[in-house]
Amino acid sequence: GSSCEKCDFETDVCKCLHELNLQPGWIRRNGRSGMGPLYFDHNGNDSAYFLSLSFEMKSSSATLRTNVFLPTDEHHLCQITFHYWISQMSGTLMVGLQKHSEDTVIKIWQASGELQNRWKASTITINSTEKYEV
Secondary structure, three states: OOOOOOOOOOOOOOEEEEOOOOOOOOEOOOOOOOOOOOOOOOOOOOOOOEEOOOOOOOOOOOOOOOOOOOOOOOOOOEEEEEEEEEOOOEEEEEEEEOOOOOOOOEEEEEEEEOOOOOOOOEEEOOOOOEEEOO
């Protein structure tokens, strides 16, 4: 099926996500890229890769889309755990669900920037009776 294992960006963008070049604004980098903070991933590793917003962004928002997931049921739940860092007070990270029969993206999770300057983790569980993207 469309199960995705761990997605760590070490070799490229993971199989779960659409090709990155379709999504301007995101860059794959690590703490040694010489691009300013962040200098480490959620394990404190400065050579591990993560995605961050590009400083040259033209728009104020950027999207990452997953590939298509199959419907969930009582035997096949979908749970996504991710690590995130919001450095700007005005920054907001949102997770949305788009079912294949609908044009709209339903917001299912959101976090806003606080002056915490640390990695956080979040786990969301998704239920959908039809194919969907996140």
